[in-house]
Amino acid sequence: MSMDPLVMRAREVWEDLARVPVSFAPPGGVEVVVSPRSGLCPAGWVGVVALGGSAIVTAPSDAAAGLVRGVLEELSVEALVDGDSVRKALPVARVLGPAALAYVSPSGFRPVEAGALTVDRLPAAHPDVRGLERAAGPEAAGEAALDEITSPAFVVRDGHGRAVSAAGYQVWPGRAAHVGVLTARGVRGRGLARVTGSAAVAHALSAGLLPQWRARLPASRRVAAAMGFEELGLQLSFELA
Incomplete structure (x- = not known):
């Protein structure tokens, strides 16, 4: 089954932001890479982005990446972007999110008229x-x-x-x-x-x-x-x- 073009474009954005070579896995898969300069998260943190049923994860160090890889069998893609699930599986100090990621295509855009407003x-x-x-x-x-x-x-x-x-x-x-x-x-x-x-x-x-x-x-x-x-x-x- 072909991938939604909007999902493909969104994935390319976050693959670029990882700042190291990484690609989203097939549905249900997770790719973990070491990227101290990742744009997925604050410096020194672990960043997770799930799109189209799979996820990429950037970690600041080999040790952090090893911790994340060690719990992948018990954490689904959905659980990786759930703060409570991550806290139960890993020694977490602070969490930001989750935040929903939404996109729109030219054909899907519904402009809102300004009416009397300027x-x-x-x-x-x-x-x-x-x-x-x-x-x-x-x-x-x-x-x-x-x-x-x-x-x-x-x-x-x-x-x-x-x-x-x-x-x-x-x-x-x-x-x-x-x-x-x-x-x-x-x-x-x-x-x-x-x-x-x-x-x-x-x-x-x-x-x-x-x-x-x-x-x-x-x-x-x-x-x-x-x-x-x-x-x-x-x-x-x-x-x-």
Whole structure:
């Protein structure tokens, strides 16, 4: 059976980010490699990405890779991206995730109309974007990572001219567009993230990029689903004790 082209493109992104030669195994398989410079996880951590029923794992050292390989018989692909299962099988100090990985093709994209709203296109470093980050709070701003985008920022303002929602993307290896969306507290749940996110995704698709949406919170995952994103896998990072 042929592989979904969207899964194939997504896998290429994460294989590049491993920063050492690695390929996703057949369904149900796991490939573990040593990569101290891996882009799958923070430095010194173990990174796991599962896509299309198989997974790749990067470890910071031979010893860490050996620990992971030693539990593969008892950990399925699904268990490797489940924090509780990993904690039971390995000496884990900290865990990040899991986060859902979602992607959309040009044919699957469902643009969200702005309606009466106006979407401004600003430079990524515009002061209004930084002001929105302060208004949204450090946790939400860190999750959106608009300070890392390489695209323009697509912004919606309130009646006072303040930026209340913004989106953009960072170009990753493998020609992926990693999308980030941020909305100010007090105006969430009104569809603003869908409007600004849709503008960013449309811009990425017009550049021939693969839009990627990584999210842990159900609200963020619903925003992606509304635009036609398909959840194809999960990402988990953990630090061995």
